[in-house]
Amino acid sequence: MPKTVFEYSSAGRKGVSLPSREIDTPLDSLIPTKFHRAKTARLPELSELDVMRHYIKLSQQNHFIEKGLYPLGSCTMKYNPKIHESLARHTCFANIHPYQHESTLQGALELLYELQEDLAEISGMAKVTLQPVAGAQGEFTGIKIIAAYHKAKGNTHKTKIIIPDSAHGTNPATCHMVGFDVVELKSNAEGRCDIARLRELVDENTAGFMLTNPNTLGLFETQIEEIAEIMHSVDALIYMDGANLNALLGIVQPGKIGFDIMHFNLHKTFSTPHGGGGPGAGPVGVVERLIPYLPVPTISKDDAGYHLDYAHESTSIGKVHTFYGNFAVLLRAYIYIKMLGAEGLRRVSENAIINANYLMAILKDYYHIQHQEYCMHEFVASASRQKSHGIKALDIAKRLMDYGYHPPTIYFPLIVPEALMIEPTETESQETLDAFADAMLAIARESEEDPELVHSAPHDTPLYRLDEAAAARNLELKWTSPGE
Amino acid sequence: MVPSKLKYSDTHEWAKIDDDTAVVGITDHAQSELGDIVYLELPEVGSTVEKGDVFGTLESVKTVSDLISPVSGEITEANSELSDTPEVINNEPYEGGWLVKIKLSNPAEVNTLMDADAYEQFIQEH
Numbered sequence: 001m002p003k004t005v006f007e008y009s010s011a012g013r014k015g016v017s018l019p020s021r022e023i024d025t026p027l028d029s030l031i032p033t034k035f036h037r038a039k040t041a042r043l044p045e046l047s048e049l050d051v052m053r054h055y056i057k058l059s060q061q062n063h064f065i066e067k068g069l070y071p072l073g074s075c076t077m078k079y080n081p082k083i084h085e086s087l088a089r090h091t092c093f094a095n096i097h098p099y100q101h102e103s104t105l106q107g108a109l110e111l112l113y114e115l116q117e118d119l120a121e122i123s124g125m126a127k128v129t130l131q132p133v134a135g136a137q138g139e140f141t142g143i144k145i146i147a148a149y150h151k152a153k154g155n156t157h158k159t160k161i162i163i164p165d166s167a168h169g170t171n172p173a174t175c176h177m178v179g180f181d182v183v184e185l186k187s188n189a190e191g192r193c194d195i196a197r198l199r200e201l202v203d204e205n206t207a208g209f210m211l212t213n214p215n216t217l218g219l220f221e222t223q224i225e226e227i228a229e230i231m232h233s234v235d236a237l238i239y240m241d242g243a244n245l246n247a248l249l250g251i252v253q254p255g256k257i258g259f260d261i262m263h264f265n266l267h268k269t270f271s272t273p274h275g276g277g278g279p280g281a282g283p284v285g286v287v288e289r290l291i292p293y294l295p296v297p298t299i300s301k302d303d304a305g306y307h308l309d310y311a312h313e314s315t316s317i318g319k320v321h322t323f324y325g326n327f328a329v330l331l332r333a334y335i336y337i338k339m340l341g342a343e344g345l346r347r348v349s350e351n352a353i354i355n356a357n358y359l360m361a362i363l364k365d366y367y368h369i370q371h372q373e374y375c376m377h378e379f380v381a382s383a384s385r386q387k388s389h390g391i392k393a394l395d396i397a398k399r400l401m402d403y404g405y406h407p408p409t410i411y412f413p414l415i416v417p418e419a420l421m422i423e424p425t426e427t428e429s430q431e432t433l434d435a436f437a438d439a440m441l442a443i444a445r446e447s448e449e450d451p452e453l454v455h456s457a458p459h460d461t462p463l464y465r466l467d468e469a470a471a472a473r474n475l476e477l478k479w480t481s482p483g484e
Numbered sequence: 485m486v487p488s489k490l491k492y493s494d495t496h497e498w499a500k501i502d503d504d505t506a507v508v509g510i511t512d513h514a515q516s517e518l519g520d521i522v523y524l525e526l527p528e529v530g531s532t533v534e535k536g537d538v539f540g541t542l543e544s545v546k547t548v549s550d551l552i553s554p555v556s557g558e559i560t561e562a563n564s565e566l567s568d569t570p571e572v573i574n575n576e577p578y579e580g581g582w583l584v585k586i587k588l589s590n591p592a593e594v595n596t597l598m599d600a601d602a603y604e605q606f607i608q609e610h
Contacts, residue, residue: 394519394546410546411546411547414547467520468519468520468545469519469520469521469522469544469545469571472522472523472545473522473570
């Protein structure tokens, strides 16, 4: 294991020399003595060069999109243009404060308002809240809105939400957290919603239906209008998990084909930083009749300017985050949308779809693909063919690291055995896709000719195959210095 | 590895029938498909299950799976040793890795389970 920055410390070594204190007031008169440190903080002492080398080394052991392809299915690990970063750090944005008076925040509010409006247009929804700060929190907000809608209508008997077996794991978790019971809908042989089965499951107690579209097999759910009709006939609402929106920009407006609520993962589709725990942003859009339940404040506009609008506070589900969400993340999405424009956004989705289909067409002769039809922005291959040589999806994922790629999502969706879920995104060139396909083909060949090589991978990474069970059971999250 | 004296379900649980009690666990094939098991949830002693009911969950590094009861009856014992050492299920699925003991309420059900030969063929085909 590499050393921590503390272990490189050497007493007295310095990176910068701090100026001597110029304030004469004794510290005790500024901060009560009881809050003073009893002993000096143990900060590492290193030269600037030592610090730079340490973090550069660590970054080289990591994998990130600027280093290589990151085809993690359903995660849309696209490149984030660096202009987002420089603008988000601009003093005009970085130094404003949410407690400033509204009149001094007009620029920031205008930006939020326009983002709200742009997302509404992209999704075909009537209104959007920017407050939720993650996809899962967006789901939570959306399902709370379903609960609030039924409560307002006195629909106390509506206790269940139907979710397909291809759904993201967060969907059932969200429904449980809000207090609904979850009913699973099996997919049909085509990998889509089984409408006949859905009709059997739906009854007066159904509060809603949660659907990812395109679904996690990378297939477009073609029967939305019929599903919406079934749901609306019992006054149930239909929620779209927008995690896979990268396939639909400028092509499909979910709000126009029957969905009542959806969330956006700005950190997936709209190119804000992703991974490492965020921060993310998961705005939620709703149709007209659900606007009263949106979190407050929303951003409104009148002749006097832009306002933090609490008008529907009495019917709102309340706030779901401090202030107005992750402003600097929303700002990056705003820049992305404005730079691309409507035409550009459509090309994003078209190229994402073309790239996924290009890869699938090359890989399908070497890896089993259960649903043989054009995919959307991602597809699910299977290692079932390699399994006869004792090679599993996990082994292929590990071997890909030797070739310099981040592995795809594995063992998800659960309905495909030995799943390898691949999403190249629109930001990759044909040359990169070809090189990745070559690696996948080489691994397919190795699986037959030298399975042990694949089974014992990775060989060329800073660490070899990890003991994942031990890592899950004995989490070590804190470094303790030998002296402590 | 399919021990000849046990009975098997199509959801990869085994049952060892001893008079009116069944010892239940998951098969070697099941543990190998799941990968390293890191966490498990077993039912309360005294609760009852029907054949086909979910009686617990297993979490491996790769997925979370339901445990499906191969028989009906009352849970008389749950293997409490496993909560600290779930890897025993991977290492010895038919011995120390047993999960629960069930007092059979319908002993005739046992005849609907597969014998070792039938189960071996079943995993070849699936």
